[in-house]
Amino acid sequence: MRVNLTVNGRPRTADDVWPGESLLYVLRERLGLPGAKNACEQGECGSCTVRLDGDLVCACLVAAASAEGGEVRTVEGLAADGARLAPVQQAFVDAGAVQCGFCTPGLLMATDDLLTRLPRPADADIREALSGNLCRCTGYEKILDAVRLAAERIAEGAPSGGTGPEADPAGGTDREAGR
Structure with missing residues (x-):
């Protein structure tokens, strides 16, 4: 079909x-x-x-x-057209929240969804939003830091995301892009 x-x-x-x-x-x-x-x-x-x-x-x-x-x-598709990474992706890189990278795409999607619905989430909101995502590598603290950082940056004017290209136009690594 x-x-x-x-x-x-x-x-x-x-x-x-x-x-x-x-x-x-x-x-x-x-x-x-x-x-x-x-x-x-x-x-x-x-x-x-x-x-x-x-x-x-x-x-x-x-x-x-x-x-x-x-x-x-x-x-x-998280990054806006022409952008290398979406703010949530860049925050995960900057906060050191990516280790093996296997869980990262799901965490990024959950974070983007959370910050679209609730731009200034409390820690309890973040934990609830990410509760369906498992990570074997981290103690989750850097992941929480990344979500807080993304929320802060978006509040300062960075776009929360957008329908972007299907591949990283700047040729970044899969790990950087959360793939």
């Missing part, structure tokens, strides 16, 4: 999608967007988090066919 999506602001089509194929598989393998990670395949870790029609979802649990006609935003 054919699945038509709008991904990071651009119309995209995936052909030969089998009925049980996940949105995660389509994004990574058919559309060439490796940002969302395949870790648990059970929706427990959050590394595959994307926005589907404005809501955060674990892409490993969403049948691609059910997303037909939907709008998907991935970590590759």
Whole structure:
């Protein structure tokens, strides 16, 4: 079957999608967007988090066919057109919140969603927003620091994100971009 999506602001089509194929598989393998990670395949870790029609979802649990006609935003689409990194991505780099990088895309998507809804979150709000994301490498403190830093920068006028290019236009590393 054919699945038509709008991904990071651009119309995209995936052909030969089998009925049980996940949105995660389509994004990574058919559309060439490796940002969302395949870790648990059970929706427990959050590394595959994307926005589907404005809501955060674990892409490993969403049948691609059910997303037909939907709008998907991935970590590759966080930066505004022409920007190397979105403020949330840059804050994670600057705060040292990225170690192996596997959980980072999901954490970035959750952070972007939080700061879009609640620009000045309390620590309890941050913890709740990130509760669906697991990280094996950190003690989470640097991740919390990164969210606070992103909130501060956005409050000072940096855009919270936007529908950006599907790949890093400046050629940054996958780790820097949260992929």
